[in-house]
Amino acid sequence: MIPQKVDYKRAGSVAEALSLLSANPDAKILAGGHSLIPAMKLRLNSPSLLIDIARISELRFIHEQDGGVKIGAASTHHDIVSNATIRELYPAMAEAGELIGDTQVRNVGTIGGSIAHADPSADWPAVLLALGATINVEGPAGAHDIPASEFFTGFFSTALEEGEIVTAITLPAPSAAHQSAYKKFMQPASRFAIVGCAVAIVADGGTITDAKVAFTGVSDAAFLDEAVAAALIGQPAIPETIEAAANAAAEGDIHINEDHFASQAYRKHLAKVYAKRALVEACGL
Amino acid sequence: MSTITVTVNGKSYTKEVEGRTLLVHFLRDTLGLTGTHVGCDTSSCGACTIHLDGRAVKSCSMLAAQADGSILTTIEGLAPGGELHPLQVAFNDEHGLQCGFCTPGMIMTAADLLSQNPNPTEREIREGLEGNICRCTGYHNIVRAIQLAAERTAGVPA
Numbered sequence: 231m232i233p234q235k236v237d238y239k240r241a242g243s244v245a246e247a248l249s250l251l252s253a254n255p256d257a258k259i260l261a262g263g264h265s266l267i268p269a270m271k272l273r274l275n276s277p278s279l280l281i282d283i284a285r286i287s288e289l290r291f292i293h294e295q296d297g298g299v300k301i302g303a304a305s306t307h308h309d310i311v312s313n314a315t316i317r318e319l320y321p322a323m324a325e326a327g328e329l330i331g332d333t334q335v336r337n338v339g340t341i342g343g344s345i346a347h348a349d350p351s352a353d354w355p356a357v358l359l360a361l362g363a364t365i366n367v368e369g370p371a372g373a374h375d376i377p378a379s380e381f382f383t384g385f386f387s388t389a390l391e392e393g394e395i396v397t398a399i400t401l402p403a404p405s406a407a408h409q410s411a412y413k414k415f416m417q418p419a420s421r422f423a424i425v426g427c428a429v430a431i432v433a434d435g436g437t438i439t440d441a442k443v444a445f446t447g448v449s450d451a452a453f454l455d456e457a458v459a460a461a462l463i464g465q466p467a468i469p470e471t472i473e474a475a476a477n478a479a480a481e482g483d484i485h486i487n488e489d490h491f492a493s494q495a496y497r498k499h500l501a502k503v504y505a506k507r508a509l510v511e512a513c514g515l
Numbered sequence: 516m517s518t519i520t521v522t523v524n525g526k527s528y529t530k531e532v533e534g535r536t537l538l539v540h541f542l543r544d545t546l547g548l549t550g551t552h553v554g555c556d557t558s559s560c561g562a563c564t565i566h567l568d569g570r571a572v573k574s575c576s577m578l579a580a581q582a583d584g585s586i587l588t589t590i591e592g593l594a595p596g597g598e599l600h601p602l603q604v605a606f607n608d609e610h611g612l613q614c615g616f617c618t619p620g621m622i623m624t625a626a627d628l629l630s631q632n633p634n635p636t637e638r639e640i641r642e643g644l645e646g647n648i649c650r651c652t653g654y655h656n657i658v659r660a661i662q663l664a665a666e667r668t669a670g671v672p673a
Contacts, residue, residue, distance in 0.1 A: 231556050238517055238534035238580040260581070267576050268558050270535075280534065282581060308570075332646025333624060334561060337570040338577065419559060421645070 233270035240282040244368055244397060247283050252370055252393050254279045259395055261304055261343035264335055284340065289397060292316065297403025300366075303342025303396045307331075310341060320361060320401060322410035322428050326353040329414055331421055342396040345381070348388045348451065350487065351422035355382050355452030357412055359444035360428035363401050369394030385450040407432050407439075411511040413504045414447070417491055423447035424492050425500040427479075429508040433467045443475075443509075448501050449485050457482060458505055467513040476506035519583035523548065524592030532579040539563045541579035542589060550590040550619050554648070561647030564620035565589045571627035573646070590619035593626065602626055602664045611660030613651035621647050625661045634665055 238260075241247035251257055258277035260266060261284050269275040283289055289304035292313050299316055310316055311327035330336055330344075330353050344354045345365065358365075358378040365376045370393045381389050390396070404410075414426035425447045432440040441462035446452040461475035480486060480501035486494040520529045523546060530545055542548045542565070554562030556575055563575040566588040593600040602622045605611065612618045621644065628635060628643040635643065640661050641654070649657060 232537070232540075233535040236534045238578060240580075240583070260578075263578065263581065264558065264576055267537075267578065271537075271556070280578075284581065285584075331558075332561070333627065333643055334564055334571045334573045334646045335558065335576075337627075338567075338572050 231271040233267070234273060234276040236270070236277060237279045238282065239279060241286060243286060244283075244288060244395070247281050247286065247395060248368060248370065248393065250279070250281045251395070254281075255392070257281050259283055259343075259346070261346075262306065262339040263343070264331070264339040265343065265347045265349065283395065289342070295400065299401045301341060301399045301401070303346075303366075303398055304340050305342075307336035307339050307341065307344075308333075311336070316401075319404050320357075320410055322357050322360060322412040322430065323401075326357045326412040326414075326426070326428065329353060329412075329416065329421070341399060345399070346388060346390060346396050348382055348386050349422070350385055350450050350452070351417075351424070351426075351447040352452075353412070353414065353423060353426055353446060356423075356426050356428040356444040356446035357410075358399060358401075359452055359454050360412075360430040360442045361401050361404075361410060362430070362442060363399050365396055366398040366400060367394050368397045373397070375400075379454060382451040382453070387451065404430075405432050405440075407434050409433065409512040409514070411508040413508040413511070415500050415504060425497060425504050427501065427504040427508045429505070429512045431462065431467070431509070431512050433513060436466055438462045438465055438467050438471070438513075441475075443479070443505060445480065445501055445505075447487065448480055448497055449487060453484070455479055455501075455505075462509070467515070469510075469515060472506055472509040472513065472515070476502045476509060479505040517580055517583075519580055521579075521582050521585055521587055523587045524589060525595065534578065534580060536579045537575055538565075538577040538579045538582050539574040541582075542574060542587075545579075548589050548591050552616055552619055554616065554620075559646075559648065560617065561620040561624060561644075562617050564623040564647065566623060566627060569627075569630070571624045571646075588623075590623060593622065600626070601668045602629070602661065605660040605664035605667065606657070609656050609660035609663055611652065611657045617647060617649045617651075621649065621657055625664070629661070629665055629668070634669060635661070637662065 554560035
């Protein structure tokens, strides 16, 4: 399979990438390309120009910032899972990253590309929602920040405006009693999530004082499940709390995906099972 | 068209490529290095695995232009003087292949694995091969071959 004809330009800086993008409205930003190029080979996507940002050094970094971590958009999945600070502060990031695709995909695919593509079954969106991440964006109007909770707006859709690119992801400083986990039931061939659940909790003296629970694969975009979080906050971190909270998952007015791997009813069931598993791990039970 | 310069198996090449040319087609059709295979053509099977700047990548899912300025190694580059790489010897000794179609990709992925983790457990080997599909062997002999290569090269830099 061969993509349609396309021009290729490698941008040397974010400024150059933005200027190429504004001059070429049909262009697509290329990072690792591990979602975009397969889509182009299937002729699902035929941009006139690819603007390669993978080698822009100002986009490939991981550094500590204000007790948290800032990750450049062109950091590969492998860069992230092999970073000792991320592994220590955000176990859910390491767990999710290690479950993305396979070794070869993790060596090339990037976190910025993954979230800008916003596949409804991708792993990073759920984790970024649970951790309360901020997406750093640059565009013709300058730089601004978008909370992860406002970034994933629908099926392959994000809050990015025309001409904007993701430059970094900022993870906030975790509090002392913070724990996180990510569990997924994967499609056996593609390894995308049929259901993925990321949780981040703060348990102070045995009581859960803060909780965020996010799903991917379940609906047309990753989302925070407020009902599960509400059933956790203020409760003791014990199996009965988790059981009740997990049972509240994927209920209410939520569109549930359905395909030949998992019916709506089965996905809903899996959401509860994987919420429970992630919460059990995060609570150390 | 754009001009790219890549070093493949120690030799530098400067070539014109179309923007849409896939790296695997550049290697096979432009450079004639047909040891790298096209299997599924959908990023799943790993038959097209090569090393790009030292790390295993799927060359069917990258453009040749993306590799501009990089150092590439294909299966042909593992035995530069004709003397087989320890992984190639071990695949032979352990009967780690039947039809052989997946073997170049398996060996390139295994070489990346061993360069990062010279003494992997069986589980680590199996997880490391998640991106490579073999339809003949059932994987057991492939895993044994990688274990054998690891034992034979223990402590020896690649």
